[in-house]
Amino acid sequence: MKVKGKYQIDGYFVAILVLSAFLYGWGIWDAGSANSYYTAAITSMTKSWSNFWYGAFDPAGFITVDKPPVALWFMAISAKIFGVHGWSVVLPSVLAGISSVYLMYKLIVPKFGVWPGRVAALIMTLTPTVVANSRTNNMDAILVFCLLLAVYVLQKAVNKKNIWLVLLSFALVGVDFNIKMLQAFMILPAMLVYYWIAIKIPWKKKVAWLFAAVASLAIFTLAYPVAVDSVTKTSRPYIGSSQKNSLLELAFGYNGTERLLGQSTGTGGAFPGMGNTKKGAGKGMVGGQPNGKMANGKKTTGQPQNGQAAGGAAQQPGGTANGMNGQQLSGAAKGTNGQKQSRKAMTGQGTPGQKPSKKSGTKMTKSQIPGGQKMTGKPNGKMGQGGGNSAFAIGTAGPFRLFQSDLGSQIGWYLPLAILGLIAGLFGFRRKESxxxxxxxxxxxxxxxAGWFVPVYGFFSVAGFFHPYYTIMLAPAIAALTAIGIGAVMKLAKEDGRKPAIARILISLGIVTTVALQAYYAWSYYPIVSVILIIVAILTAIWWLLPQRKNKLVKVLLSVISVMTLAGWWSLTPTLAHDSSAIPAASPSLLSQMGGGNSMGGEINTQLLNYTKTHQGNAKYLFATTDSNSASGYIIKSGKAVMAIGGYNGTDPTMTLSEFKQLVKSGQLKYFVMGNNSKATGGQISKILTWVKENGQTVKYSTTSTNTKNGSNTKETNLMQPAGMQSQNATLYDLSTIYQ
Structure with missing residues (x-):
């Protein structure tokens, strides 16, 4: 904050930054492998410049991850400096989250004042999904920071009328494209409109600069994908999750139209367990297999989603589709090896592996049976809302999807304030007599x-496939519009006529609607607290409607307490739980997990690992398996190359059967690990699996497994399996004798 030519420290803002550092960073030493898919890639990227450049998933550089590697570059650099640890791969996200809070303040203060700037920083800090995202090694926290940086540079460019800053701001969006591809372009409408209406230069120059900005955007967007795609395909890794081994195809396919339409790579079928475009859609899937069977015996057209349990990894990431065969176990306590069970089972009223029963405090209904149905665990073992901890819990498509508990419990806490702030900002800052x-x-x-908020809100309202934590994209716009609304109300309150009354109405309406929505999210956990806060909110709102200037500070404090209590508590839960999840979410259910969260793959069988390491010989690969999440734990643990022939979803056409045979014949691959439910999915992958089963020699080994999240050893036979699920013990095939 600048006062009379000197900079003065804003103590309130410093306190907010300290709070953000605590929320985002405390307990990350318990991060384990966080998202093991990306941690495996980071492990590989530290081993060679080629792996670093391409974002290779495995040390041999066979396949990449399903995104460009810009965000992973920061994580790999951190891992190279500090070693590959959970906290070191998460650290860049923590720093990005804190930096986003800083930029929110800097973006709001110049035009709206210090207090709105503080509000924007605080709202950003205490948005639950921001906290959850900033504590893991997913790319979203870094993406949001980089997009905010682009907007910040554009704001400076407009103020200084500097073409180089204009070019830089759009170039940054191009760089952001190479973090999560088309997701970065969601803010382009806002930037283009803002540039056009805000910069005060002659219109011919304005047009020329705009063309130059678009060119800058195109260059920095396409430079990396074109460079990669132009390399001979045999001289670089296969582009993970693409169908044509192309980064540009990945951008507009798997990370483009398929996100909007909800399709599954390689088949055109829907992802299992989504149920988002129509009520009940996708439910009842077991295994998520194409032409598989539902719980009611009907056939499905689903596609296996990242985790066919190859490699013996009992991949049960607490609500994701991985290894759970499409089931959604959300909001429950974490049991053995990352699996979920009721809190009462965790406290002695049940044991891992037992079926839920009335005695264990968990009620079972038809809607709770395994097979893809949504099971929401509660602290009291009862069904209800609450959201969080589920990879595909995104509600029903429509204009109010973001208000529903699935997504709202992560991002919706301040939505009423943001919408009212948008209206108040347009009205309150209107020029007089103009x-x-x-x-x-x-x-x-x-x-x-508003240009940031509306397109992103629209996408999440209609999109067919995304994870709940993607909604962090809305957090900056919600924080900014809320802060602008506060500034507008403060301005209206100081003016004459009816404007102070309008300001009081807006305050009252904002408090009541916001607390009512928050109570809806929290009701199934804290009904009494919700009632108390609603009463306080109503009384405070009535008090604001009265034109009294006395006790203004008390009214402000009551307003803050009403609006921030539940959202603040939700935001605190990942920190208290030391959570660093592959599917980051905030929820009181995390408090029964205490460190680990939703693992996504990352589990290994120690005896299988020891056996293959001992007998690997001169083979290039430790072994091959069907998908990346089955391989990730072994890469992290051993640092050796494990081939995921089908990529993340197990469907990537990375090679033909003849190419696979040649790999075996040349001695580069000796072993293949396959789970009991690794079923043929069509195409070359199907032929490879069939050939392995028919020609490979089965190897016997012990069933001791290790969870890379906490390092504990368990017996696979003791892993809790929901009723109806197949055993996920791995079969090891020796392929070395086939061509002898």
């Missing part, structure tokens, strides 16, 4: 953040 189209400087920023 035409409606004469936009004030403050209204320009309102349009900027």
């Amino acid at each position: 035409k409606w189209y004469n936009i004030s400087d403050e209204q320009q920023d309102v349009i900027l953040w």
